[in-house]
Amino acid sequence: MPIQVLIVGAGPTGLVLALWLTRLGVSVRIIDKTSEPGTTSRALAVQARTLELYQQLDLAETVVAQGHRVPAVNMWAEGQHAARVSLEDIGTGSTRYPFLHIFPQDQHERLLIDRLAQLGAKVERQTELLNFTDRGDAILARLRSPDGNEQDCEAHYIVGCDGARSLVRNVVGSGFPGGTYRQLFYVADVDASGTVTNGELHIDLDDADFLAVFPLADSGHVRLIGTVRDERADHAESLEFGDVSDRAIRHLSLQVEKVNWFSTYHVHHRVTEHFRKGRAFLAGDAAHIHSPAGGQGMNTGIGDAINLAWKLATVLAGRAPDGLLDTYEAERIGFARRLVATTDRAFSVVTAEGRLADVIRTRVAPVLLPLATRFEAVRDYMFRTVSQIMVNYHDSPLSRGAAGQIRAGDRLPWVAAGGVDNHAPLKEIGWQAHVYGEAKAELAAWCTAHGVGLHVFAWRPEHDAAGFVRDAVYLLRPDTYIAFADARATPDDLNSYFTAQQIIPASAP
CATH class of the missing domain: 3.30.9.10 (D-Amino Acid Oxidase, subunit A, domain 2)
Incomplete structure (x- = not known):
């Protein structure tokens, strides 16, 4: 009997994908040709958006406890301390995790491996993908086991999380344009x-x-x-x-x-031409690589994994057609391209050569940056950008509607007021509807009948300040992005959304 998803590569992207799929009841096999997890990691930062998503598997607080919160950034020039920019309150009011957090990739991987083991799955080490064929109805992969013997593995889907030299990417023939x-x-x-x-x-x-x-x-x-x-x-x-x-x-x-x-x-700095080819998918460094500016790489790969996981689980459960999987590329490739372009520009500025570049870097930047970050708007924009809480899917085929300042495709704005945290229900993996104010009885009945969790929050001024509309409905996808928003909050509108998307909502097992 074939497994459902074969994951190639056990870095953070592959491990997170395996964790989420296993939690959603999907049978996975995760392989890696190395004999042990990496010990010389480059990735260090775990951004706020990643920590928010990690709440779904109770990972966030462990990562915070085992890592280090960075209170400030210092700039040095000509052997002298040139400037200090405090990060103490930079993201306050935006997220439960308003800080720059350091948790090295090697420690990160060990934590993910332990959590995967708790769910009854493990990484198959010294197991190498040699080739695979997409037969249309399944993937047939050829693997080499630790003893050198070769074996076939049949899977419904294969996901290449196998890094910049991805064999999965090479087999499907997706180019990797960019530079070095x-x-x-x-x-x-x-x-x-x-x-x-x-x-x-x-x-x-x-x-x-x-x-x-x-x-x-x-x-x-x-x-x-x-x-x-x-x-x-x-x-x-x-x-x-x-x-x-x-x-x-x-x-x-x-x-x-x-x-x-x-x-x-x-x-x-490269982005592959396709994130999906038939039954094969690419995620993490196999799909996009860029400079380390801003600490975005590992977090973007984790975002890929969580975006793909719920869609694979939904299709494999027969609750959506195969076309749902096309939205993975539609949502992630644009972000990857913008990220590569942005980090490339930032790195080019930092490493530019010449007298003028030296003056800007050593004399102008240490003066202007601390001044600029005194403005709340600047600090807020910087944090939202680096923390990835600004990532949205406005142009996704899965996004429909708006209510107030909030559009479908947005991350749900965080509001903690009156002792109630509106992100607390996001620990559940499944479709859910949020109403700020009062929910109609017929809406509650529809949500119960269709397996959509309904969470109603007493209206507060803080909800208005965050852009919510009183009594509107905000439908959240399993990865906690807003799929549908409408001020009328009627069951017919929700029914229309799911019918158009051909998705049958259901709670996670």
Whole structure:
């Protein structure tokens, strides 16, 4: 009997996909050709939107408890502290998680693997995908097991979460247009002391190389991420920490006591041409890669996984036609393209060469950025952008209607007032309707009959300030984005929405 979904790659994207699918009752097989989880991670930030989505599997509070909240960003130039931007209240009022949170990918993966095991699933290590064929009614994959033997695996769908060199992407023939940054990146995990090990983020703006010191939860434990652009970049395979450490030591007065590990890598800025080809899907780095500016990569892959998971589960349960799966590409590829373009511009500014670029980076930026962030509107926009709570699906075929300032495709605005948190019900994985004010009896009856959770919140001024309309209905998808919004709040309107989408709503098992 075939499994339902074969997941290739056990990084954060593949693990999150496996977790959500397993939670939704889908049979999965997740394989990875490595012998163990990665230990030299590059991704560090877990954004607020990811933490919100993690509430669905009770992951958010664990990630927060085990990670580190960054209170400020510091800029250094010519060996001197040039500016400090506080992050203490930057996202207050926007989300339950109004902060920049550091939780390294290696720890993150271990947590996801443990949670997957609790649900009765595990990663099959040293198991490699060799090839696969889309037969139209199923996927037939050829795998190599740890003992070197080959076997066939039949699945309804295959998802490539297998990174920038994705075999799944190569087999389906989806191009990967873009380019490669000429700079060589390095990451070093070190135990150190000095001013820049105070639990805050520090960025050295000198020259055209980039260097950032990221705090970790353990005192005196930091990650250095930087670039090399001179002749040293041509010898990545022989480069050691001592070859790049002088800048951190000289400019930031960092005293390195122990180098736990050090690695180098090149970064690309690319987006695949298709996120779906038949029964094959691409997610995470297999679909899009970009510079580390803004800490977006891992979070975007996790967003891919959660977007795809509920759609696969719905189609596999026979509650929607195959066409629902087309909305995965429609919703995620546009965001990926905008993200790659944005991070590319940001990285280009930070690493630009020339006298003018040096002046802007070392003298102008340390003055203008702290001034700009004194304005609440600027701070709010910056946080909403980096935290990914601005991500929306306005143009999705699944989005219909508007009520007040809120449009279908938006993330549900967060309001915690009067001791009631309107995001608390989002822990449930399933369709649900929100009404702020009073819900008509016929609406309540319709929701009960169709397996749609109805949550009614007593009207408060804070709801009005957030853009809600009193007594309107806001229908939420299983991934907590608004699918339908209407001020009339009638059962006929909800019925019309589901009929048009050919979706049968139902609660999660």
